[in-house]
Amino acid sequence: MLAHYYCEAGVRERLVLARASQPSVPLLEAYFEPAVLKRLPAKDRAGMRFAPEVAAFCFPHGVRLVTADVAAVNAIPVVTSFVLTAADRSRMYGACIVWYEPLPPAVIQTFLDEHGALIQLDTAEQAEPNAEGADGVPQLHAPEAICLLSREPIFESLNTCCRQLFRMRLSNVLTEEALLPLLSAALPPHGARLDVQLGNVAVPVSIPAANELPYTMAGRDFLLLFQHLDVSSVIILWALLLAEQKVVLQAKQPHVLTMAAETLSALLLPFSWQHVYIPILPASLLDILQAPVPDLIGLEEEV
Numbered sequence: 148m149l150a151h152y153y154c155e156a157g158v159r160e161r162l163v164l165a166r167a168s169q170p171s172v173p174l175l176e177a178y179f180e181p182a183v184l185k186r187l188p189a190k191d192r193a194g195m196r197f198a199p200e201v202a203a204f205c206f207p208h209g210v211r212l213v214t215a216d217v218a219a220v221n222a223i224p225v226v227t228s229f230v231l232t233a234a235d236r237s238r239m240y241g242a243c244i245v246w247y248e249p250l251p252p253a254v255i256q257t258f259l260d261e262h263g264a265l266i267q268l269d270t271a272e273q274a275e276p277n278a279e280g281a282d283g284v285p286q287l288h289a290p291e292a293i294c295l296l297s298r299e300p301i302f303e304s305l306n307t308c309c310r311q312l313f314r315m316r317l318s319n320v321l322t323e324e325a326l327l328p329l330l331s332a333a334l335p336p337h338g339a340r341l342d343v344q345l346g347n348v349a350v351p352v353s354i355p356a357a358n359e360l361p362y363t364m365a366g367r368d369f370l371l372l373f374q375h376l377d378v379s380s381v382i383i384l385w386a387l388l389l390a391e392q393k394v395v396l397q398a399k400q401p402h403v404l405t406m407a408a409e410t411l412s413a414l415l416l417p418f419s420w421q422h423v424y425i426p427i428l429p430a431s432l433l434d435i436l437q438a439p440v441p442d443l444i445g446l447e448e449e450v
Contacts, residue, residue, distance in 0.1 A: 154186040156202040157291035162258035178209035203429040205292040218247035218288035242305035243294035404445030
């Protein structure tokens with residue numbers, strides 16, 4: 148199956164402070180816990196449980212509110228990918244597209260009421276025109292995400308689907324019926340290609356031949372690791388993984404972390420990584436780094 152689950156994540160329904168934030172911090176400096184706002188299908192599929200923690204992987208450093216000016220500067224959506232590893236070591240591969248949406252004033256007001264209405268914008272931000280609504284509630288934006296989850300690491304196709312789903316959302320044609328081809332299409336056999344119709348775009352899905360080496364579904368992003376590290380560094384990382392050591396990667400772009408981890412895993416053939424595998428580690432799970440076990444973990448620079 149191309150995509151096992153579709154979901155939307157963000158904070159548009161309720162603001163909940165992250166554990167690392169204190170109620171006394173300014174509103175624009177606080178971090179909030181993202182939540183799954185919608186999921187399809189509504190019931191878990193056989194053999195693949197939906198992971199509600201996917202929201203934390205869409206926003207690995209948490210959610211922060213921004214002013215309209217900041218949202219306008221960052222208006223271009225960002226597409227990234229990640230991997231979830233279950234307790235049984237099975238993996239769920241995800242891709243998401245993140246952008247800024249205006250936050251409903253009622254959600255902000257409810258949060259201010261719950262925390263004593265003592266949180267205010269910084270002086271410079273209060274001075275901006277149209278910084279507050281008619282009722283004195285700040286007009287702020289929050290990041291929101293569309294996410295796809297699959298059993299197979301078809302990142303290139305999932306990323307393309309996320310971009311098209313965002314365009315469909317802007318055109319108000321992103322309906323449950325429009326998502327059916329994505330959630331029901333079977334993957335093509337090895338060495339074949341399938342086109343999945345999403346709105347007015349046919350998204351190509353290719354599966355490499357079973358005897359192709361190195362075997363990976365990362366597509367051209369397989370080379371990202373070699374674009375960011377020299378060959379000597381890659382060989383050192385490869386040797387550390389073969390020796391079952393702890394390896395922590397760091398990058399500015401989350402997608403680079405995921406592709407680097409996937410490439411290193413593919414280079415282990417005929418072996419496979421059997422230990423902790425979290426290409427993008429959310430800030431809420433940083434304690435995992437203290438575990439005395441081999442791991443392959445990625446950290447976004449902001450985390």
